[in-house]
Amino acid sequence: MATSRGPRGRMTKPLVTKYNLGDSVAVTMVADSPDDPLVGEVGVIRRIVIADPDDGDVTFLMFVVRFRERCVRLAECEIASGQAVEAALWLQKQLATLDPKGGK
Secondary structure (H helix, E strand, C coil): CCECCCCCCCCCCCCCEEECCCEHHHHHHCCCCCCCCCCCEEEEEEEEEECCCCCEEEEEEEEEEECCCCCCEEHHHHEHHHHHHHHHHHHHHHHHCCCCCCCC
């Protein structure tokens, strides 16, 4: 099921995302500041809002994601479903155990 928002302001069509309120998501982008969540940190979507529908630029959805002690606004390109990230981290751990020289 998908979530749809809009249209509002100068928007001509609604914005749609595969994420819903309450979904677990993980951060996929490197943090800009020490207070930002780390890559792979999992949180829960608390709000889905439209980013500046009247500013004339490209309009997109922002997700207010609750991490342990804080809420952070993230764009859709900065998050992934919790299951996808867990699978990627598992694969990364498996690949890290391989011998890069092929056992020689």
